[in-house]
Amino acid sequence: MKSRAVRMYGADDLRLEEFELPEIKDDEILVKVISDSICMSTYKLAKQGKKHKRAPQNIDTNPIIIGHEFAGDIVKVGSKWADQFKPGQKFALQPALNYKGSLASPGYSYEFFGGACTYCIIPQEVMELGCLLNYDGESYFEASLGEPMSCIIGGYHANYHTNKQNYNHAMGTKTDGNVLVMGGCGPMGLGAVSYGLCIENKPKRLVVTDISDDRINRAREVISEETAAKAGVELHYVNTATMKDPIAELMAITDDHGYDDVFVYVPIKQVAEMGDALLAFDGCMNFFAGPTDNQFKAEINLYNTHYTSTHLLGTTGGNTDDLIEAIDLASKKLIEPAVMVTHIGGIDSIAEATLNLPNIPGGKKLTYTQFDMPLTAIDDFEELGKTDSLYQKLSDSCKRHKGLWNSEAEKILFEHFGVN
Structure with missing residues (x-):
């Protein structure tokens, strides 16, 4: 053949x-x-x-x-x-x-x-x-x-949290917690938002950052705050490039609690360091973005790792x-x-x-x-x-489908090109 x-x-x-x-x-x-x-x-x-x-x-x-x-x-x-x-x-x-x-x-x-x-x-x-x-x-x-969705799902499952009573790790993002998706208005980030609205251990609040109003506006069109509210999640899209003090303003969204789960979706040193600074007690940061530089590094606050039980991991792919x-x-x-x-x-x-x-x-x-x-x-x-x-x-x-590609459109293509 x-x-x-x-x-x-x-x-x-x-x-x-x-x-x-x-x-x-x-x-x-x-x-x-x-x-x-x-x-x-x-x-x-x-x-x-x-x-x-x-x-x-x-x-x-x-x-x-x-x-x-x-x-x-x-x-x-x-x-x-x-x-x-x-x-x-x-x-x-x-x-x-x-x-x-x-x-x-x-x-x-x-x-x-x-x-x-x-x-x-x-x-x-x-x-x-x-x-x-x-x-x-x-x-x-x-x-x-x-x-690609399995990679996103794998990231959610790989995050973990600890307690002071034993050494067991509670796998997955924290139920009713604060989730931060940094650089999250690209394709994978939006997949992470979609998944975050349907998981059993839903967050209370999901905050998505970007530095482009155009990307934020598209994200809001395909997954609106109203859609998230119907799923029981408080959704925020924020442009950190327009913030005078991004760390303080992102913390304020959580009433200064910090973020229980942070996903870094862009391989940028300053973004990773900001994510680390925004972690709550027992917060977990997943460096999801894959850098091309094999010497890529960022500064992590090890004082917080020691005293406030913050965690750092990275995931690539899903099982x-x-x-x-x-x-x-x-x-x-x-x-x-x-x-x-x-x-x-x-x-x-x-x-x-x-x-x-x-x-x-x-x-x-x-x-x-x-x-x-x-x-x-x-x-x-x-x-x-x-x-x-x-x-x-x-x-x-x-x-008819919020500006999104869909099964009906796929069938239109197949009919036009004679795919069966």
Whole structure:
């Protein structure tokens, strides 16, 4: 079977090509990829090429398929897995394999296994680890976004709190506490806000910072304070760039209690230090943002660590349980992964979008791999719709859904391009 895929041959060398897939083995599964969202981690991979820790050294002759946030349909099942998977099933995927100590991962390491393609082959280790998941949700894009949402969920679960009676750690964010999401009006931050409004151990108050009024205004449009109030959470969006004394003013929002859980979503030294300064007694700060500088450092108040029991940790990725939770919540409409998405494109847009990702404004770039389509901002649909009926339909659909990408819009695309 032929596949069309974006393959990496080296640093800054991504190529959209058609090639022949080998026949699957008895312990492999052939899948049709429908959606693949672009991750900043793939940009980092593309910039580093062979220097990336997950990239094979022979990519110049055996290129790998990029993309790891993908979903689609199972096409053919090897005999080993025939009792667990059937052709026609929708799937979601946990790409963090960690198989027998190997760093190999889809989208980074495999010649025939990645998300930026029409078809790919899932190797046996994925099923052995339980990382290929059945997906019953209505839309494919929410399964693709299950991977970034699982990272967010993993961060919430990894935070912890202590007590003075014993040495047991209470895992997760503090119930009825104050949560601070710093740099939180980007795609991942908005995912964190959406999740924070539906968890069992809800915070009393959720404060989201940014330094851009435009990003704050969009965040407020997709997750309003009124929506949060209906969920029983007091939500605040604040622009710290306009504050004379950000620490004092952020503390005042909590009546000077401080923040029980802080998530740092941007790799900026001053932001991390501010987050540390805002911790309450027994507060936990999760440095979620992934810096590219392996010497990135910030000053942490160890006096507070000693006397007021503050904690510092960092999380990257989520586990399979987090992904299961993410797709379950999305399928039940309890979270809205669509708050992360600002651009839609086809397979032909992936290479350029990946290589220029930091320079493209907005949030998540969601692509559909079974057709060609320019990467297009959802905000541009209305203008394009004046001369193109497809964009008019997409614009109308998104307007019916708070300006967000949605399952109806996905179906409009599929009908237009003949995806079935």
